[in-house]
Amino acid sequence: MSDLLARRWRPATFLPEADNRDGSLTFVVATLCFLACLMALTVLATNRAVNTWSDQLTSQATIIVRPRANETPDLAAARAAEALAGVPGVIEARALEREKAEALVEPWLGDITDLEDLPIPRLVAVDLDNASPATPSTLAAALKARGIDGIIDDHSIWTRDIARSADVIAWVCGGVFLLITAAAGAVIAFATRAGLLARREVVEVLHLTGAENLFIARLFQVRFAQLSAIAGALGAVGAAGVGAVLRLTAGGGELTHAIPILWSDLLVVAPCPLVAALVAAIAARMTAERMISEIT
Template sequence: MSSSSLLPKDDARDAALFFVVCALCFLGALAALSARAAYSAANDWTNDVTGQITIRVEGSPKHLERALQITQSFDGIASARALTKDDAEELLSPWLGKNGVPDGLPLPQMIAAEALPNVTGIGIKLEKLFSEEHITATVDDHVVWSADVRRATRSARTVALFAVALLAATAIAVIAFATHADLLARKEIVNVLHLCGARDSFIAGIFERRFLGLGLQAGTIGAVLALGAAAFLLYMAKQSDGQVWLLPQLSLSMIDGVILGFTPIIAGISAMMAARITVIRSLAELV
């Protein structure tokens, strides 16, 4: 007796299971892609600003010149320069557009500095030096908030990985339940095979092949849908020219391809293992 006669392919019960596994694979792959994209974007953001220090100086141009001299001579500073009007226009272009800064608009006196690697606490030390020179200046050390971004990213990644694990466990539980129900529906056939001397591995293999194929097919469709959803979100983000500066420059990378490629494999193996464990345990009760 072939496995197809025991488990016909047109079983209506498999349709609902197929849909559930497909949806879970879609959500799991999309969650994994989102976690990877968020982590990559946060790394890009923090790498861009790590070591960057911005100083806003109040007062006359002489105060700016003196503050620049102090900053350039500081031991932990690799380079420093005063921002020009063109630099200010570039920074303000997201808000003011490409027409530039209107005439008469007062611009802050800014210094852009870059710290040496692994040097911390520069902001407090510079502010103390400025105070001694009677210079009113605000030092924004990006290292402080970039560390907060890293902590938030690690937390978001942990939550995303937990969501992926929860979705995978849910899929395995659903498959195990469906396998058990499928086994009960064919209990008489399984009993006959068992009494005729069919080994448990043979009977379990019938269910393994069925649910392996179901998991692979559902996982593939779920991965393709996740790819389509991610591509659509990237397309919509790139269409928003006015706000694209707010968003990280995300793209589908090789790592995303690996995630999508492993989705049907994980789904198929999970389905096969869940089917085997369920069938073996159920057959053990017949002994």
């Protein structure tokens, strides 16, 4: 019987399989991974929203037309639309009706009945070719050639603001991500220190039996890397679940939605277990090597 058992024997791990601190540590690391994954999803969604908004803004321009003394505003707008329609890089130019122009200024002037007495400028909406859009100077030259006085708004002030806001969000998310990573590393380092002290007798026996510091450090490294990989998977699944709920409730990709998450975005959480294991392995290894040198 004992011979059979000996033949079937497989080496057990030098460190005890489970520790009563493992549950708490798994929860903390899983929570940090969950937050890190949410950060990644936020960056993706923000970038997509910004790109959508920027594309829409950069593919349009608005011309404010000022009629000449002997010209009606509607005629001036029609002439401007005609002048711009043939410019390379312009897909379509159309003069907006007076009602639409009035609707645009209504939020600032309120619902007043005698708007027709005000000299509301006429607008021309220009759709630009995304591949090679006409520049503001090209549009200005076309208007000038036809003797039309107009102000060109290419929305660049808005796109710059949006791009700047997106950059800020990306940097903030990146900073929070690094902070979470550092916190995870610190938690693992703390746990490694506690684990080493709790297993001091094991460490001493291995050391006195001829184990190298690296050999012992690797035991803790593998242990915490495995634990963190599991915690990372739990955090990733949690974040993917939240992302899926947002996708189902908010839809994806449309400008009207604040967080346009696509199903494919959920894949961004996939490397989380690997990254968590890597961070834990580095933190545990560095801590264990330093501590083993101190206590032995």
